[in-house]
Amino acid sequence: MRSEICNHPRIVDAETCLAGCTCGGDHPAPEVTLYSGEDAAQMMAEECRAVYGDRPVLLLFDPETYAVAGADLEQRLLSEKVNLTTHQFDSNPVATAALIDTVRDLDHGMALIISVGSGTINDLGKYSASEDQIDFWCLPTAPSMNGYTSGIAAIKVKGVKRTLPAAPPKRIYARPEVIQNAPLKLRQAGFCDVLAKVVSDIDWQCESLLFSGSYCGLPAAMMTTVEKSYSEHGLEIGRGDESAVMGLFHGLLISGVAMSLAGSSAPASGGEHLVSHFWDMREPLTGREPELHGLQVGVGIILSTACYRRLRELAAEDFPRRGEELFAATAAEIPAIWGPYADEVAKQFQGKRDALIQFNTLLPQKWNELQTLFQQVQSPEYFAELFARTGAPFNLEAFRLTKEEFMLAALNSRAIRERITVLDLAAHAGVLDLAANDALQLLSC
Ligand SMILES: [Zn+2]
Ligand SMILES: [Zn+2]
Incomplete structure (x- = not known):
């Protein structure tokens, strides 16, 4: 079995982190890694098998994310003989305590949870994995919010939305074609x-x-390095140009890392x-x-x-x-x-x-x-x-x-x-x- 050490680059490296700090405080280097490429689902499937072998893995999606990326990933995981359980939420799920219970009922004994989706499905997987101390990976389907890499999940508890601590995913595998074609x-x-x-x-x-x-200048310094790739490109993001949309996606990933770094x-x-x-x-x-x-x-x-x-x-x-x-x-x-x-x-x-x-x-x-x-x-x-x-x-x-x-x-x-x-x-x-x-x-x- 391959070790859990991941060869993909971290979203932000430790040196960059330290360079931008103005507070002198402790900023633990973020661990989350990113693999971005058209073969990302195949890479994810192979690495899932290599790291977890026969141990059970839970795959989460909804009908929309299943259609754009989940079905393809499921096939690849099965071809790699991953011990897979799947769960499909209804369309437009809301991250409620009830759905967290659903996931946590399913995740007993799991070695890994994988979310295929954006905000809600990511939060449901991230929070459940974090509570049950299970590894968490994700395959994003849209550049829609900065929560992929953050250390929090937004969950509705008794009708009130709460921001709860949740460990970020260990690995993110992104398919530019999927991200780029996310709804406008x-x-x-x-x-x-x-x-x-x-x-x-x-x-x-x-x-x-x-x-x-x-205040620490580190989060702003991190964003400054990527800002140009999206801030002036609203038109291109709207048109779905790959470099502009992926620039936006990276900006969102870094913004989430910046939050977790700042604590x-x-x-x-x-x-x-x-x-x-x-x-x-x-x-x-x-x-x-x-x-x-x-x-x-x-x-x-x-x-x-x-x-x-x-x-x-x-x-x-x-x-x-x-x-x-x-x-x-x-x-x-x-x-x-x-x-x-x-x-x-x-x-x-x-x-x-x-x-x-x-x-x-x-x-x-x-x-x-x-x-x-x-x-x-x-x-x-x-x-x-x-x-x-x-x-x-x-x-x-x-x-x-x-x-x-x-x-x-x-x-x-x-x-x-x-x-x-x-x-x-x-x-x-x-x-x-x-x-x-x-x-x-x-x-x-
Ligand atoms: Zn600092
Ligand atoms: Zn936000």
């Missing part, structure tokens, strides 16, 4: 998710400057992600089936960049010192917005109450340094135009969001997480309403 909407979603880093990194720097000092989702998840979580969490209350993660995040990017632009116009002396009052006003909205989930949300918001009250003194004090950060953010028009360039519509109507639901999220999603983001800065500077209206104009056409 999935490519557009990945494009938005990877570009979120541009704003979330500034959110993190603001928070770090004001409170934690936890936090802060580098890739700021205020722009909160609105997406807000709509996911509101599903049981509104009945609106959430749109793809990346697309909702794209809407959040328009809001966040509108906030930064409004903040840029302010001087330190314009800052209203009404921390207590603003906190109380947002907290008062929680019961009506969240119904049965209000207690959980209130607890999160309470977690940053002290920090928000400190805004009264800290923000005017650090205003000049903050301004330097605000200046680095591009305009909402820039991003709206970039996202639309993929050829798919980018507006509230396309994402089945009403103006009311958009405004509700814009003004209140800051309450659902403890993390300080630009939405808190804008709210306490008195410009969140204005920024939300700016974003609404752009998203209504």
Whole structure:
């Protein structure tokens, strides 16, 4: 039996990691490796047999991912005499605790779980494997989000979406032809998710400057090395050009690695992600089936960049010192917005109450340094135009969001997480309403 040592390159090598660090902290080198090529499924099948021999392997897919890549992989695994069990989820599965139970009932005694798919199927395999200490590999089918390589999985527990720790896959095998031909909407979603880093990194720097000092330049440095291959290529990504779509895919893989290296989702998840979580969490209350993660995040990017632009116009002396009052006003909205989930949300918001009250003194004090950060953010028009360039519509109507639901999220999603983001800065500077209206104009056409 071949050893488990993998010859494929790691997605990011250890030296690159260390070079970009500005915090002096520990960044354990990510282990996940990538094999990319048209023979990736065959390579995966042979290596699966070589590493695991006769030990049982569980293959996960849904009807759509089975059609584009799963059936082919299954045949190859069987030809290599892999001891295979398969499980097909229904179309459009949601990563719920119930489906995790389904997978965990199947994975007893398994040596390996392989997911064929994107966000949800990856999260279901990754989380189950991680909980049951089973190896995990994946064959991605779309460049739709950055979760392939991250150390977290988004699972709905009792109707509330949670971000839970889950070990990233050991190996990823990618077939460019499959990635390239993923549906346009999935490519557009990945494009938005990877570009979120541009704003979330500034959110993190603001928070770090004001409170934690936890910022490290490493994630941003890692992204800078690949950014050019996708950021200016919305049109080509929309057309399905191989180099642009694979550039996007690599950007997403590196973004996930950057999160796991930083030990936090802060580098890739700021205020722009909160609105997406807000709509996911509101599903049981509104009945609106959430749109793809990346697309909702794209809407959040328009809001966040509108906030930064409004903040840029302010001087330190314009800052209203009404921390207590603003906190109380947002907290008062929680019961009506969240119904049965209000207690959980209130607890999160309470977690940053002290920090928000400190805004009264800290923000005017650090205003000049903050301004330097605000200046680095591009305009909402820039991003709206970039996202639309993929050829798919980018507006509230396309994402089945009403103006009311958009405004509700814009003004209140800051309450659902403890993390300080630009939405808190804008709210306490008195410009969140204005920024939300700016974003609404752009998203209504
Ligand atoms: Zn560092
Ligand atoms: Zn994301």
